[in-house]
Every structure is written in C-alpha cells, then in structure tokens.
Amino acid sequence: MVPEYLEKEAAQGKTEEIGRQSVISASLDIFRTQQCIAHENGLKTTIQMTYASLFNDEAVAIAKEHHRAHGDEIGLTLLGLPCKEFREKYKTRDFCIWHFSMEDKREIVNDVFGKFEKVFGFLPQSTGSYYMDAELVRYIKSRYPAVACAVATCWEEGPKAYHNANNSWYTLNDGGPWSPWIPSRHNIHCPASSAEDDVGIVAIPHLSRDLLAVFDGPGSFYGTHPQNVLRGMVYKNGEYPYLFNLIDQYRSMDKYNNGFTYNMVFVGPGWMSKQGRWEAPYSLLEKSYQDCMAYYGTLKREGQAEDMTMSEFAGWFRGHRTYTEPACALWKDILYGSRKQIFWYLDPWMRTCVDMNQGGALVDLRPYAAKLQRPVGIGTSHIWDCSYPYLVQSFYRAGYFTHYAGEGSIKSCKVSSAGEEVDLCLCRTRARFSQEGKSRVLTLDPVEIEFTDLTVTLVSIITFPQDTGEIRFSRKILTTSKKGAVVHVYDYLTACHGTTEYPEDLTGVELRCVGPDRTVEIPYAYKCREESMGNVVRVEALVPQVHTKVSAIPLSRDVEGLIREGYAFSPMYTLGLSKDLRENEELVTCLKVEKAD
Amino acid sequence: MPQGRKGRLNFRCPACFVREIDVDMFYDSEKKEYYCLRCPFTGTEGEVLSLNEMVKFRYKNITTRITDFD
Numbered sequence: 001m002v003p004e005y006l007e008k009e010a011a012q013g014k015t016e017e018i019g020r021q022s023v024i025s026a027s028l029d030i031f032r033t034q035q036c037i038a039h040e041n042g043l044k045t046t047i048q049m050t051y052a053s054l055f056n057d058e059a060v061a062i063a064k065e066h067h068r069a070h071g072d073e074i075g076l077t078l079l080g081l082p083c084k085e086f087r088e089k090y091k092t093r094d095f096c097i098w099h100f101s102m103e104d105k106r107e108i109v110n111d112v113f114g115k116f117e118k119v120f121g122f123l124p125q126s127t128g129s130y131y132m133d134a135e136l137v138r139y140i141k142s143r144y145p146a147v148a149c150a151v152a153t154c155w156e157e158g159p160k161a162y163h164n165a166n167n168s169w170y171t172l173n174d175g176g177p178w179s180p181w182i183p184s185r186h187n188i189h190c191p192a193s194s195a196e197d198d199v200g201i202v203a204i205p206h207l208s209r210d211l212l213a214v215f216d217g218p219g220s221f222y223g224t225h226p227q228n229v230l231r232g233m234v235y236k237n238g239e240y241p242y243l244f245n246l247i248d249q250y251r252s253m254d255k256y257n258n259g260f261t262y263n264m265v266f267v268g269p270g271w272m273s274k275q276g277r278w279e280a281p282y283s284l285l286e287k288s289y290q291d292c293m294a295y296y297g298t299l300k301r302e303g304q305a306e307d308m309t310m311s312e313f314a315g316w317f318r319g320h321r322t323y324t325e326p327a328c329a330l331w332k333d334i335l336y337g338s339r340k341q342i343f344w345y346l347d348p349w350m351r352t353c354v355d356m357n358q359g360g361a362l363v364d365l366r367p368y369a370a371k372l373q374r375p376v377g378i379g380t381s382h383i384w385d386c387s388y389p390y391l392v393q394s395f396y397r398a399g400y401f402t403h404y405a406g407e408g409s410i411k412s413c414k415v416s417s418a419g420e421e422v423d424l425c426l427c428r429t430r431a432r433f434s435q436e437g438k439s440r441v442l443t444l445d446p447v448e449i450e451f452t453d454l455t456v457t458l459v460s461i462i463t464f465p466q467d468t469g470e471i472r473f474s475r476k477i478l479t480t481s482k483k484g485a486v487v488h489v490y491d492y493l494t495a496c497h498g499t500t501e502y503p504e505d506l507t508g509v510e511l512r513c514v515g516p517d518r519t520v521e522i523p524y525a526y527k528c529r530e531e532s533m534g535n536v537v538r539v540e541a542l543v544p545q546v547h548t549k550v551s552a553i554p555l556s557r558d559v560e561g562l563i564r565e566g567y568a569f570s571p572m573y574t575l576g577l578s579k580d581l582r583e584n585e586e587l588v589t590c591l592k593v594e595k596a597d
Numbered sequence: 598m599p600q601g602r603k604g605r606l607n608f609r610c611p612a613c614f615v616r617e618i619d620v621d622m623f624y625d626s627e628k629k630e631y632y633c634l635r636c637p638f639t640g641t642e643g644e645v646l647s648l649n650e651m652v653k654f655r656y657k658n659i660t661t662r663i664t665d666f667d
Contacts, residue, residue: 166613166620166635218617233614233649234656241662252666278607278619279649332666337657 028058030269035062037290039070041297046073046126046310048151048266050080054115064120073309075126076116077151079268081108096171098131098386101379105136113144123147126310130154130206131173131386134188134199135375141200149314151266152188152203153177157219158387159396159500164218172499175366175388177346178211179253179262179327180204180317184348186371189388192323193348197371202314208250208263211331212342215353215364216395222335224250224263226288227271230280234335238284244295245334251304256328256433256440260320262313263305265292324348324467328440330433341430343442349469350593355394356431359424360444360460362411362471363394365495367548367593369469387499389546391593396501397572400425406570411493411591413475415458417485420451424460438466446478455481458489469593472555476586489587490578492562496571497546503571510542511563511573520563528567530574536561539575542596549596552577555588599627604642611648612638 038045047066053059066072078097087093089111090104097105117123123144128151132140140147154161158174176189184190185199192198210222221232224246229235234242247263254261271277272285280288299305308316326347333340343354346368353364366388376382391409394400398408400423413424427447434441446459461474475489498504509524513533520531539561540551552575554561562576579587601623610633613620622631622638622645632639640648653659 160617164617164619166618218619221617231619233653234659236653236659239660241660242656242658245658245661245663248663249666276606278609281606333658334663334666335656335658337661 024056026274027269028056028062030272030274031059032062033286034267034269034272034289035066035072037293039066041293042300043293043297043307044071044073044309046075048075048077048079048126048128049116049124050077050083051086051112051115052080052083054112054119055083055085060119071309073126073311074120074124075128075149075310076112076124078109078112078127078129078132081112096131097129097136098133098171098376099383100377102135102139102375102377103379105377106139109136109140109143113140126150126314128152128204128206128310130157130171131376132188133374133376133386134183134185137183137188137199137201138185145200147201149202149204149310151206151310152183152201153386154206154219155209156214157206160214160217161219164220170384171386172384173386174499175351175390176205177203177327177351178205178209178329178344179257180313181327181346182318182321182323184368184371186373187368187388189351189366190368190371191346191348194323197348198323202317204262204264204310204313207266208246210246210335211329211344212333212340213335215342222246224265224292225267225271226265226292227267227277227280227285230284230288231278233279235284235288238287240288240291242335243288243292247292247295249331249334251299253329256330258325265296326440326464326466328433328464330431330442339428339430343431343433345440345464347464347466350471351388352392352471354431354442354462356429356444358394358400358410359412359427359429359447360431360442360462361394361400361425362392362493362591363399364390365392365411365593366390367546367550367595369593370547370595372547385499389497389499391495391497391543391546391548391550392493393498397496397498397503407494407566407572407574409494409496409572411495412491413460413473414490414492415449415456416488416490417451417454417456422449422451424458429460440464440466449487453482454485454487456485456487471591472588473591474586474588475581477581477583480583484582486580486582488578489581490576491552491587491589492574492576493550493552493591494572494574495541495550496573497543497548504545506566506571506573508544509573511565511575512540512542513561513563514538514540515561522563522565524565524573526568526571527565530562530564532560532562534558534560536577539563539577541573541575544596547596549594550575551590551592551594553590553592554579555590556586559587559589599625601625601632604631608642608645608649610636610638611640611645611652612636614649615652 126149153176207223213222329344351366457478463472511522564574604624
C-alpha cells in the first residue's frame with residue numbers, strides 16, 4: 001500500500017517520514033481506482049497486502065469487501081515491508097526480503113503472516129516478492145502449508161536491470177522461467193523434476209515480459225505492465241498498441257504448449273502516482289491501466305481468456321501440467337519492426353534460447369540439471385546475486401565474435417571449403433515449430449552459404465527430446481553447386497559460466513575428449529591448448545563451479561572431436577564435433593547437460 | 598547558481614535513455630534548462646520533449662497493431 005516509489009516521490013524535498021498520512025491516503029485512493037477499473041471490466045484480482053497495509057484499517061476493510069463482493073483473493077506480499085512498525089522492530093531500511101539473513105527471513109515471515117492471520121482470521125494462499133529463494137519458500141511451506149502460489153522471480157532482471165537503474169538496483173535476477181512453473185526444492189529457478197523435488201508451490205514470474213526485447217533490454221520497459229510500457233516510451237500520441245501486441249503474442253503461445261498460455265499484470269499503486277511517473281502524467285498512467293483492463297475484460301467476455309486469482313491458477317496449473325512438460329516459446333520481434341525470431345525452451349534440465357537471426361545459434365543456456373543450491377542474502381556468498389548461472393549467454397559474453405582476438409560464448413556451426421569458412425551465425429533464417437511425440441522440433445528455413453567457387457544449401461533441425469537433458473542438432477547439406485563437392489561441417493559450443501557480463505575463473509574446469517579406447521584431458525589453465533580425436537565418442541567439459549557436465553556427442557559415424565582451452569584474454573572453452581559432408585549427407589550431434597557431483 | 602529542483606514532470610535524460618539508463622534530470626530555473634547529473638546533457642523542456650520522440654526511433658512498430666504471430 002505504501003510502495004517505495006510513491007513514498008520516495010512524495011518525500012521529494014521533505015524529510016523522510018514513513019507512514020505519513022498523506023502518502024497512505026494517496027496510495028489507498030489509487031488502489032481503490034485500480035480495483036474499480038478491474039471490477040468494471042468484470043475481472044477478479046489478487047490483492048497482495050503489504051505488511052504496512054495490514055496496519056491500516058481502511059485498506060483491510062477494502063480488501064475484505066472486495067473479497068466478499070467480487071471474489072478477489074487476499075494474498076500477502078513480502079514486498080512493501082517498510083513501515084514504522086517494521087523499522088522500529090528490525091532497525092533497517094532494507095525492504096527486500098531476499099537480502100535478509102535466513103534467521104531474519106524466518107522472523108519476518110512469522111511476523112507478517114501472523115499479522116495477516118490476526119487481521120483477516122485466515123492465512124493467505126498466495127504470496128510473493130521480487131525474489132524468493134528455495135530456502136525461504138521451503139520455510140514458508142513448512143509453517144504455512146496453505147500457500148499455493150508465489151511471485152518468485154523477475155524474468156531477466158539481472159545486469160540489464162541494474163544498469164537501467166543507474167547501477168542502483170542491488171538485485172541480479174536472471175536465468176529463470178518466463179511462464180509459470182513448479183519450482184525445485186533445491187533452486188527456485190529450476191522446474192521440479194518430480195513430486196519429491198517439488199517445493200510445494202506454483203511459481204509465477206513477477207511480470208510477463210517481452211521475450212525478445214527484455215533479453216537484450218531493460219525488463220521494466222517491455223512487459224504486460226501498462227506503466228512499464230510508458231517507462232519504455234513505447235507509445236505515441238497517448239496510444240500503445242505494443243501493450244496489446246504483447247498480450248496477444250503471449251496468447252499465441254498456446255500453439256507451443258499443448259493449448260496452454262498465460263499472462264499476468266502486477267501493478268502496485270506507486271505506478272499510478274497522482275504526481276505522474278517520469279514523463280507520463282497521471283492521466284496517461286490511469287488511461288493505460290484502464291485500456292489494459294478493458295482489453296482483458298473484452299477477451300474474457302469473448303471467451304478467449306479466463307481470469308483467475310493466484311491460488312485458483314495454482315490449482316489449475318497443477319491439474320493440467322506434468323512436472324517435466326517443457327515450456328516453449330517461438331517469439332518474434334513486435335517492437336523494432338524486424339523479422340527477428342527466437343525460440344525459448346525450458347524443462348527441469350535446462351533453459352535455453354535459439355536465435356534464428358544468427359542461423360539458429362544457441363545464445364543462452366542455463367544448466368538446471370545441476371539444481372544449484374544458491375541461497376541468497378546476508379550470510380550467504382550471494383547477497384545480491386539471485387541469478388541462475390549460465391553456460392552460454394551470448395549478449396553478456398560476446399557471442400559470435402567480431403573482435404580481433406578471442407572467442408565469445410555461443411553454440412553454432414561453421415562450414416568450410418578450400419580454406420574459406422562461414423559461421424551460420426551470419427545466415428539469418430526463420431523457424432517452424434512442431435511436436436513429434438515427446439519431442440519439440442524446430443525446423444529452420446534452409447540457408448545458402450556462398451564460397452568463392454561453391455554454393456551450398458544447408459538446413460538445420462533442432463530437436464528437444466523431453467525428459468533427456470539433450471538437444472539434438474542436425475546439419476544437412478541439401479544442395480551443392482558443384483557435383484560431388486565436399487564441405488567440412490564443424491558444430492561447436494564455446495562456453496564459460498557466470499551470472500554477469502564479467503568473467504569467472506575457469507581454473508578447475510576439465511575438458512575431455514573421449515574415444516573408444518582412450519581419453520585425452522585438458523585441465524583448464526589458460527594455456528591455449530587443444531586436442532582432437534578421430535571417431536570420437538564424446539567431448540565434454542566438467543565445470544565444478546556450477547556442478548555441471550556438458551557434453552557434445554556425435555550421433556553420426558566417423559566424427560572428429562575437439563576440445564580447446566582458452567587463454568586469459570579469452571576465458572572460454574570449446575567443444576567441437578566435425579565431419580566432411582557431401583550433398584544429402586548430415587551431421588547429427590547431441591548436446592547434453594547433466595549434474596556433476 | 599540556483600539550486601536544482603525537479604521540474605513540472607520527472608523528465609529522464611534523453612542521452613542516457615538511448616543507452617538504456619534511467620537518470621532523472623533536475624531543473625535550473627535561472628537558465629530554464631534541465632540537466633543530467635550523470636552525463637553533460639542539458640536541454641529546455643521543448644528540446645527534451647522533442648528528443649523523447651526521437652529516442653523512439655528504434656520502435657518501428659510503435660503504432661502498429663499486430664495480429665499475426667506466426
């Protein structure tokens with residue numbers, strides 16, 4: 001009820017006084033307006049009560065009345081902790097539950113949930129924050145088992161959000177799912193693989209983001225949050241078709257997820273400040289909320305959408321999804337006006353992104369199979385870093401390399417002939433999605449590769465077999481301009497690990513080239529070494545820093561394997577598989593992600 | 598030199614916005630200009646409003662309602 005934004009704005013030029021009556025009144029007024037707009041459009045809401053609002057009789061009375069009259073759910077958010085009572089008790093200005101020590105987290109949870117029960121006479125079924133680690137959720141479930149749903153993470157709000165906030169947003173939150181999931185009890189970002197691994201809630205990301213724009217831009221500009229769209233200045237003459245394009249693109253995700261698609265809006269009162277927000281006056285802030293709710297209301301009336309509160313949704317989700325069913329999103333650019341297209345995939349083994357603008361290169365890979373235990377907050381080694389580490393993040397760690405020395409993290413393929421080499425990263429294409437049994441298949445439009453005196457056409461098919469932790473890549477030569485021509489096809493993964501743009505020490509990484517009767521190893525020491533082996537069984541990297549083994553396995557015969565160490569100016573490693581191909585021949589490889597103990 | 602204050606609306610620096618950094622600007626009532634605390638940008642309200650339109654250059658679909666998502 002008294003979000004930090006509104007309090008801060010109201011405090012401009014005044015000394016800080018948490019709980020100032022004028023701020024509370026303004027906040028309540030905005031809250032009433034938001035609720036009224038939602039109800040006028042026939043929509044149910046989940047009212048996320050803050051700790052501060054539990055001390056306000058009027059806020060409590062409104063919530064009770066809207067629960068009775070409209071079926072709104074009364075939930076309890078762990079955002080909005082700051083208030084006089086909180087500061088007096090905990091002697092801190094921190095407002096982020098994820099930053100506290102585990103001991104303090106437990107005490108705060110007991111306080112907040114206890115106060116909620118005292119005020120409402122029941123316990124909440126939904127909760128949330130910008131980030132809740134698995135340790136916190138496990139504690140909440142142990143004390144308050146009725147909790148069924150939580151806003152648990154913010155999608156791709158890592159270094160991009162930090163930079164966007166002028167390096168003042170001390171929370172890095174990359175690497176999680178973009179749509180609802182049942183989290184693992186070991187790490188909140190990872191989907192649970194089984195009932196034993198189930199942390200006990202359905203998690204939702206803080207907002208539904210633009211899966212392309214936010215991968216390389218600020219999360220707070222491009223999401224199904226009307227005022228975020230205004231913050232990103234994606235409007236002209238007071239109109240913002242982008243917001244509705246975004247909602248509709250989410251609606252279109254049913255094609256890739258067995259008919260399921262999901263979208264949510266989470267707007268605290270501070271985003272509709274009467275004083276305006278950044279360049280947008282209150283009138284535009286309010287209009288954007290009205291238009292958004294009106295669109296959802298129309299979709300509901302037309303039978304194209306169903307509104308649910310958070311706990312209702314949790315029940316629906318558990319009844320309709322299996323643990324290992326992947327989430328998929330073939331997403332196109334709806335902002336810049338390009339034909340760029342990416343494909344997101346996640347399951348309990350990995351989250352990954354394929355970029356068709358770079359010939360189907362894999363530009364993001366998170367090894368969920370490792371289920372890394374990474375508690376966050378004071379007293380841990382990750383006070384601010386809530387992100388799940390990557391093995392590949394091409395935008396943070398260079399990707400296809402245009403610099404004069406070194407390599408970037410990416411998984412792609414190079415085709416060479418007579419001393420010339422072309423990386424598929426430079427062959428823009430588009431993809432079609434299909435589901436074949438339990439496999440999700442991405443078929444890329446063929447690309448033409450032009451050498452000085454030879455042109456070849458190559459098609460890539462990328463298959464994600466469910467429940468395997470594998471991705472299979474087929475590179476097939478469809479045509480060559482010269483009969484009998486041979487090209488060398490080299491499928492490679494250049495990887496590293498980290499959560500930010502900055503390098504991490506690779507000492508301790510083991511690179512292995514495994515053949516039928518011998519194994520060659522390179523213990524990583526920045527010595528720029530490489531080893532290769534004909535008729536290889538697999539090449540692999542053991543990365544103890546993230547408890548992960550990543551392997552490239554040939555599924556074709558007579559494939560040469562390569563492992564390559566980097567050097568200090570190029571802190572990467574490469575796993576490669578290659579083979580000579582003629583027309584109608586293909587190289588099939590498998591990328592496998594496993595937990596390494 | 599007068600003390601910098603917030604202006605009529607809370608303008609962000611357009612030069613920082615194009616590099617995706619949100620930095621509030623302050624207003625110098627004597628010079629009648631906004632200025633950024635981080636970069637050397639200064640501009641009148643009219644210039645800021647004009648530049649705020651210019652920073653949308655990359656949003657080529659800003660006025661397009663899209664119905665085909667294939």
